[in-house]
Amino acid sequence: MEGIARGDEEAFRRLVDRYERQILNLAYRYCGDAQESRDLAQEIFLKVFLNAGRWKPRARFSTWLFRVAVNHCLNHTRRRAREPVVMAKPNPALSEAAGQDCAGIPTTSGSSPPDSAERQRAARVRQAVLSLPPRQRLALILHRYHGFSYQEIADHMECSLGAVESLLVRAMDRLRASLGDLARGEQ
Amino acid sequence: MGCRRIQKRLKSFLDGEIDSARKAKVERHLAGCGRCRQALEEMDAVGRLLETYEGIEPPEHGLATLVLAARARKEKTRSIYSLVRTPLLAFRAHLFTPYGWATASVFLVGILVGQLVATFLLRQAPGQDEQSQSSAQAFDLEIFSELPPNSLEQRYWEALAAGQGGNG
Numbered sequence: 001m002e003g004i005a006r007g008d009e010e011a012f013r014r015l016v017d018r019y020e021r022q023i024l025n026l027a028y029r030y031c032g033d034a035q036e037s038r039d040l041a042q043e044i045f046l047k048v049f050l051n052a053g054r055w056k057p058r059a060r061f062s063t064w065l066f067r068v069a070v071n072h073c074l075n076h077t078r079r080r081a082r083e084p085v086v087m088a089k090p091n092p093a094l095s096e097a098a099g100q101d102c103a104g105i106p107t108t109s110g111s112s113p114p115d116s117a118e119r120q121r122a123a124r125v126r127q128a129v130l131s132l133p134p135r136q137r138l139a140l141i142l143h144r145y146h147g148f149s150y151q152e153i154a155d156h157m158e159c160s161l162g163a164v165e166s167l168l169v170r171a172m173d174r175l176r177a178s179l180g181d182l183a184r185g186e187q
Numbered sequence: 188m189g190c191r192r193i194q195k196r197l198k199s200f201l202d203g204e205i206d207s208a209r210k211a212k213v214e215r216h217l218a219g220c221g222r223c224r225q226a227l228e229e230m231d232a233v234g235r236l237l238e239t240y241e242g243i244e245p246p247e248h249g250l251a252t253l254v255l256a257a258r259a260r261k262e263k264t265r266s267i268y269s270l271v272r273t274p275l276l277a278f279r280a281h282l283f284t285p286y287g288w289a290t291a292s293v294f295l296v297g298i299l300v301g302q303l304v305a306t307f308l309l310r311q312a313p314g315q316d317e318q319s320q321s322s323a324q325a326f327d328l329e330i331f332s333e334l335p336p337n338s339l340e341q342r343y344w345e346a347l348a349a350g351q352g353g354n355g
Contacts, residue, residue, distance in 0.1 A: 009255055016251035024250065025242035034243050038250070045254045046261070122239040129240055143202070144237050150204045169198045175233050176226075183232035 016045055019062070022146065023069050029141045030073045032130040040076060044069045066156040070138055077134045121182060128178040136171035139164055190216075190223055197227050201234070 023044055028037035047068055055064050129137060135157070142148045142156060153164045176183065193216045199205045200213045217224050246253065335341070 012255070013249070013251040016254060017249060020245045020250045021242075024245050028243050029240060037243070038246065038253075041250055042253050042257060045250060046257055049254065049258060118239075121236070122241075125236050126240045129237070140237075144234070145240075145242070150199070150202070165199055165204070168202075169195055172198050172230055172233065175237075176229055179233055179236055180229060182236055183229045 012045075012049055015048075019065060020045075023065070025145065026066075026069055026141060027073060029129065029145055030134075030137060031076070032126065040072065044072050047072065063152070063155050066142070067158065070142075070156050073138060074134055124182065125179060128175055131178070132171050132174055136167050136174070139167040140171045140175075143168060190220060193217075193220070193223050194226055197223070197230055201227065201230055 020041065024037060024041040027040035027044070028034060031037050031040065044065075048065060051068075055061065129140065132140065138157065139153055142153045143150070148156065150161055150164045150168075154161050157164065193213055196205060196209060196213055200210060205213065217227065
């Protein structure tokens, strides 16, 4: 980080290579759009580069990075809420086709879901996650897809342990309400 | 503990984020409550469903190149912007010091005094109205209405009038 603070581009490249997948997918699962998530991830890393001098070694770097990412995602939603709507959101039912995102960007599995029923199911799950309120969505993503403990999520989101638990319980209640029929079919 | 409270703890129970005392209470309740067991299974199933929301791959050449290019663009914009911004910031920085306020006050008083002096001097200027009138007269074409006697133009008009009379 000291190197990055001095403007060392090689050190920055190594850092981005290490964390880009995590930050990109946090942004992607948060906003649901591949192109937008690339822009978000790019902005997050740019912030890290420009503010590298502010990082204090007493905190873990990954905690600081995720804190920047979480704040950036929440600010992005606030900004979007103030802007007039220009384009409709991509249709999630169409976007999981052929193992690609709607922008043609390969998904992590790289293969297409085998049939339309599974595709529709994936689209519903995605829509359910995207319709969660921003903080609940972020807590769920950090826990479910990044495997962070409640304490780590509390550090990333700068809130108490109880608040994280409450966010996750409310997120799960909403998901059960929207995906309950699918879940009962799974059992 | 009632079902309502237990169901609030099911998520942390499922995630293994519950202390041992509470865990034991939840387990005791679950052993005798079919509805809460059903809720727990449903949560577990929803958790499995969430796995179908796949992530995406990073760009082929990595994000670092894009970020560094964005940084270069930002630096360029900043350098142009700083041409205007730097003097303004310097002014602002000086304004919020005791000397800055004194300088600004002297500057404002100077403007006010200058304006008062100018107004006073203009009022005192002699014959200003007369000068204005003579200037207006100089541009008034009426002063040329009477032609000088025996001038070329006088003779032209006379010859023209005589010719018209002869024709008539």
